[in-house]
Amino acid sequence: MFNFxxxxxxxxxxxLLGISAILYCIxxxxxxxxxxxxxxxxxxxxxxxxxxxxKFGLDxxxxxxxxxxxxxxxxGDWGYxxxxxxxxxxxxLQRLPTTLFVVGISQVLAMAVxxxxxxxxxxRPYSLFDHLASAMAFVGFSLPxxxxxxxxxxxxxxxxGWLPLVYQADLPETGxxxxxxxxxxxxxxxxxxxxxxxxxxxxxxxxxxLDVAYLDYVTxxxxxxxxxFKVVLRHIVRNSLIPVITLVALQIPAIFGGxxxxxxxxxxxxxxxxxxxxxxxxxxxxxxxxxxxxxCLVVGFNILADLAYGWVDPRIKND
Amino acid sequence: xxxxxxxxxxxxxxxxPVAINDIDFGARLQGPTLAHPMGTDDLGQxxxxxxxxxxxxxxxxxxxxxxVSVLVGVTVGAVAAxxxxxxxxxxxxxxxxxxxxxxxxxxxxxxxxFRDTLAASLGQEAGTFILVTCVLxxxxxxxxxxxxxxxxxxxxxxxxxxxARAVGATRARQTFRHILPxxxxxxxxxxxxxxxxxxxxxxxxxxxxxxxxSDVPTWGRLLFESKDYLDxxxxxxxxxxxxxxxxxxxxxxxxxxxxxxxDPREVRV
Numbered sequence: 001m002f003n004f005x006x007x008x009x010x011x012x013x014x015x016l017l018g019i020s021a022i023l024y025c026i027x028x029x030x031x032x033x034x035x036x037x038x039x040x041x042x043x044x045x046x047x048x049x050x051x052x053x054x055k056f057g058l059d060x061x062x063x064x065x066x067x068x069x070x071x072x073x074x075x076g077d078w079g080y081x082x083x084x085x086x087x088x089x090x091x092x093l094q095r096l097p098t099t100l101f102v103v104g105i106s107q108v109l110a111m112a113v114x115x116x117x118x119x120x121x122x123x124r125p126y127s128l129f130d131h132l133a134s135a136m137a138f139v140g141f142s143l144p145x146x147x148x149x150x151x152x153x154x155x156x157x158x159x160x161g162w163l164p165l166v167y168q169a170d171l172p173e174t175g176x177x178x179x180x181x182x183x184x185x186x187x188x189x190x191x192x193x194x195x196x197x198x199x200x201x202x203x204x205x206x207x208x209x210l211d212v213a214y215l216d217y218v219t220x221x222x223x224x225x226x227x228x229f230k231v232v233l234r235h236i237v238r239n240s241l242i243p244v245i246t247l248v249a250l251q252i253p254a255i256f257g258g259x260x261x262x263x264x265x266x267x268x269x270x271x272x273x274x275x276x277x278x279x280x281x282x283x284x285x286x287x288x289x290x291x292x293x294x295x296c297l298v299v300g301f302n303i304l305a306d307l308a309y310g311w312v313d314p315r316i317k318n319d
Numbered sequence: 320x321x322x323x324x325x326x327x328x329x330x331x332x333x334x335x336p337v338a339i340n341d342i343d344f345g346a347r348l349q350g351p352t353l354a355h356p357m358g359t360d361d362l363g364q365x366x367x368x369x370x371x372x373x374x375x376x377x378x379x380x381x382x383x384x385x386x387v388s389v390l391v392g393v394t395v396g397a398v399a400a401x402x403x404x405x406x407x408x409x410x411x412x413x414x415x416x417x418x419x420x421x422x423x424x425x426x427x428x429x430x431x432x433f434r435d436t437l438a439a440s441l442g443q444e445a446g447t448f449i450l451v452t453c454v455l456x457x458x459x460x461x462x463x464x465x466x467x468x469x470x471x472x473x474x475x476x477x478x479x480x481x482x483a484r485a486v487g488a489t490r491a492r493q494t495f496r497h498i499l500p501x502x503x504x505x506x507x508x509x510x511x512x513x514x515x516x517x518x519x520x521x522x523x524x525x526x527x528x529x530x531x532x533s534d535v536p537t538w539g540r541l542l543f544e545s546k547d548y549l550d551x552x553x554x555x556x557x558x559x560x561x562x563x564x565x566x567x568x569x570x571x572x573x574x575x576x577x578x579x580x581x582d583p584r585e586v587r588v
Contacts, residue, residue, distance in 0.1 A: 018416045026429060138575075142568040144519045146526045146542065147560035150549065158550045250418065257423030261523055265546070275424055276527055279431045291428050294421035302419055 008306050012299050019295040020073070024066045027288060073292065079285035081278070088289045092271060096293070099270030102186060103259045106193035111248075114198045118205025119237060122213060133202060140199025145258045149192045149265040156188060163188055167268040189262045196258060197251070204247050208240040242313050249305030253298050366555065369536035370562060376537045377518055378566070380451055384517035387456025389510045392463025397499070399464070400471030401490050411468070418461045423523070429454050430529055447531050451524065455517050463509050470502035504581035511574035515567045522563050538563050 060068075072078070078088040121130040157165040164185050171181050212218070213236055221231045260272030267273070271290050278286035399410035430450065437446035474480060475498065483493050524530035525539030533540070538559050545555035 015416060015419055019420060022416075022420065023425075023428075026425075026432065138571065139568065142515070142571050143564055144522060144560075144567070146523060146539075147564055150542065150546065150556050150560060154549050154553055154556070253419065253421045254423075256421055257523075260423050260427075261527065264527055275427060276529075279427055279529065282431075287428060287431065291421070291424045294424045295419070298419050298421050 004310050005307060008303050008310075012303050016296065016299050017070075019299070020070060020292065021066065023288065023291055023295070024069060027284075028062050028065070078289045081283055081286050088285050091274065091286065092289060092293055095269055095271045095274050098268060099259055099263070099272060102189050102262070102268060102270065103193065103255060105186075106190040107197060107255065109190065110194040110197035110201060113194070114201035114205055115237075117198075118202045119209050119232065119240075121202070122206045122209035123232060123236075125210065130206075134206070137199040137202040137206075140195050141203065143196070145192055145196050146261050146265060148195055149188070149262060152188050152192060153265070165266075167266050186268075189266045189268055192262050192265075193255070193258055197255065200251070201244070201247070205240070205244055208243050209236055211243075212236050212240045238312065242309065245305055245309045245312060249302050249309075252301045252305070256294055256297060366541070366558060369541060370538070370558060373536040373538045373541060374562065376448075376531065376535065377521060377539070377563075380448065380455070380521045380537075381514045381518035383448075383452040384455035384459065384521070385510055385514045387452060388459040388513055388517075389463055389506065391456065392460035392509075393467050393499075393506060395460065396464040396467025397471055397494055400468045400475060401494055410464075414461050414464050414468075417458070420458070422458045422520075426454055426458060426520070426524065427527070427529055430524070444531070444535060447535075451521060451530060455520055459513055459516065463506065463513065466505055466509050467502065470505055471498055474498045474501055504577075508574055508578045508581065511570060511577060515570040515574065518563070518570070519567055 076089060078092075080086070081088055081091060084091070117133050121127075121133040124130055153165060156163045167185050167189070171178055171185075173181050218231060218235050221235050222228075226234075256272075259270065260275060262268065263270045263272040264276055271293060275287065275290045275294075278290065395410055395414065399407045399414070402410075433450055434447060437450050440446065471494075480493055480497050483497055488496070521530060521537065522539030522542070525537045526543045528543055530539065531537055541559035542556060542563070545552065545559060549556060
């Protein structure tokens, strides 16, 4: 098991390096000069700009600049934001917990609903429950997240006035009241994300369980006299989880993308909205750093998914 | 229903005489009336005309992005499956690498960096169209490539391909004449789903304010503009979002139906 974990961690490092190389290539190819503003300033003579460029190493060959950038990233020196002059790492650390909170809870909620619904729908195929669940999953899957968010705002904030429209990072209440207020304000973003994921996962879980449910060993288990619930839990669900975990791992980049949209709609102060606001403000260091953080999150969760895969499927562990 | 939407979008602007940019402050934020069947927005512009025009763009971007992603994906998958040795493995590694790229942030990054130059060289709309299409297609080819590679690997060992090999067919001929037509059905299903995803992705970009320029009324942009007027002009958001939802629903239905019809391995209880 330890070897497996170690191997996965080691494989992740070239992936991260590859991603950082791609990111840096995009930035290197992009037009625009960090000193473009200075160049149009008549008070700054051309030699000063040239020596500034030499000092910051802007005239070095691209691979050397990439090596410097990578080294700086690993040392935690992520630069300063053009707009607010705050250290980029500080900005990101401020906002990261909110995003992880909303995304994490929504995924757990989505899985907690999708798993029972999908399994039950597959165990009783073509019944009323199955038809209803499949239809709702289909509809939920075709609704874009921003439309769901807008609809929920229209219903719960405007018509009914039950839930607040804007997410506040610093709530004035304390104790249990804070907890209740926090749940009230994060309910809608979490529901939006969870709904979309739940719909797509229900369909996949249903087809994965259908693939497994008619195999011989399940019939044997039933013939042995095992109760239906134990058959479903011990044999069917465990074996159908394998392709489902692969699917979850593949969808992780899309989940973070969905979080960006949700943060825009509900004004949640997470790293997604930081990305959008820094793009609109042309704040390059923040944009690069946030994209890199997203890439790291994706790679990290892929590793977790691989470990879960190894835990669920013993054949992989002993490879 | 999809056919109806496509027909409306293609021929609608020719039949509906109101221009999309007719600003008429006297008619601001009206609900659906006879003169403006879908109402007006905050500048008094007719929503039906804007929806029809935006529909053309949204659908065109979806289709074009699908074409790009399918072309790249099938090529990569086919080459990875048919070649032996390091080329195959390195292509697989490349596919996995691209799969772990965070799509939306990267999309936003590339648009942010390249939008101005392309707009300067090719004109606002055309430049953005090409950029959005290439980037959307360029970030979605991976699943098509994986699918193609899997199909090709399993078909490559089948008897009829081996027979072709024995008769002396080159690898290229085997691919195009024998393997590709047989894997076409799953590629078509993947392509259909790709169109739906591309339309949603383009709407998401416009919704975040970072897709097409702000005067081009794509459906996502209309939804973005309606966000601030939800309490007094709910019909605006409903029409824009509803159009996206219905189109994507239809495409998903068609994709599902195609998969049921073309995939013989489906479990029939």
